[in-house]
Amino acid sequence: xxxxxxxxxxxxxxxxxxxxxxxxxxxxxxxxxxxxxxxxxxxxxxxxxxxxxxxxxxxxxxxxxxxxxxxxxxxxxxxxxxxxxxxxxxxxxxxxxxxxxxxxxxxxxxxxxxxxxxxxxxxxxxxxxxxxxxxxxxxxxxxxxxxxxxxxxxxxxxxxxxxxxxxxxxxxxxxxxxxxxxxxxx
Ligand code: SF4
Ligand code: SF4
Numbered sequence: 001x002x003x004x005x006x007x008x009x010x011x012x013x014x015x016x017x018x019x020x021x022x023x024x025x026x027x028x029x030x031x032x033x034x035x036x037x038x039x040x041x042x043x044x045x046x047x048x049x050x051x052x053x054x055x056x057x058x059x060x061x062x063x064x065x066x067x068x069x070x071x072x073x074x075x076x077x078x079x080x081x082x083x084x085x086x087x088x089x090x091x092x093x094x095x096x097x098x099x100x101x102x103x104x105x106x107x108x109x110x111x112x113x114x115x116x117x118x119x120x121x122x123x124x125x126x127x128x129x130x131x132x133x134x135x136x137x138x139x140x141x142x143x144x145x146x147x148x149x150x151x152x153x154x155x156x157x158x159x160x161x162x163x164x165x166x167x168x169x170x171x172x173x174x175x176x177x178x179x180x181x182x183x184x185x186x
Contacts, residue, residue: 001030001068001078010089011082013096017066018103021083024059024122025110026166032056033076040075059122083166102165109158116151130155 001021020026032040032047032054041047045056062070068078085102088094094102110121117133119125133152137145 001074001081008090010096011086014086014089014099014103018107019063019066019068020103020106020110020162020166021081022058022060022063022068022078023066024124025106026083026123026162027058028122028124029055029057030060030075030081031077036075082168084168085165087168106158106161106166109154109161112154113151113158117155120155126155126159130159 021030029048037047037054040056044061048055048057060068062068062074068074082090085094085099089096089099113126114121117129120129130152133148133155137148137152140148
């Protein structure tokens, strides 16, 4: 998801090829704007309600290879959402080259996780895999722990990096879309 106000070319430069706020890497759900519920359901998304707010589940079915395939008609949340990194670029606190490197590093961390734990590619699955690996680690004898410990460390490294650079501090880790933070882009 990405858009900014006032319009700028930064989201295009930074977000195309990233889409971590659309594909479930960063968040498990995105806010639904009032009046868009029917369209979003008709387009095949599952809605969830929490604390009287409505969300659609991520990953979004319109994300493909880091791009939004319905960009011109994307949802309201997708037009307003900015991750923490994009906000810092827009504010001039991080330059575009550095931000692109940060996105590339995050994608490298995702690949390291997915190599062993494909279910951990998305935020929701990652929480479950992380808990399962931690349990496994407790049960294993010390000499057999290394591979499991490495998988767990890969997941922790990814989550820490996403928290450090991408998640808006007001949003719970599972969602994109409050306070004008909903996930979506490109
Ligand atoms: S911008 Fe919105 S509609 Fe497009 S892929 Fe992302 S979440 Fe889906
Ligand atoms: S996570 Fe941030 S940089 Fe990546 S596509 Fe979303 S808004 Fe853009």
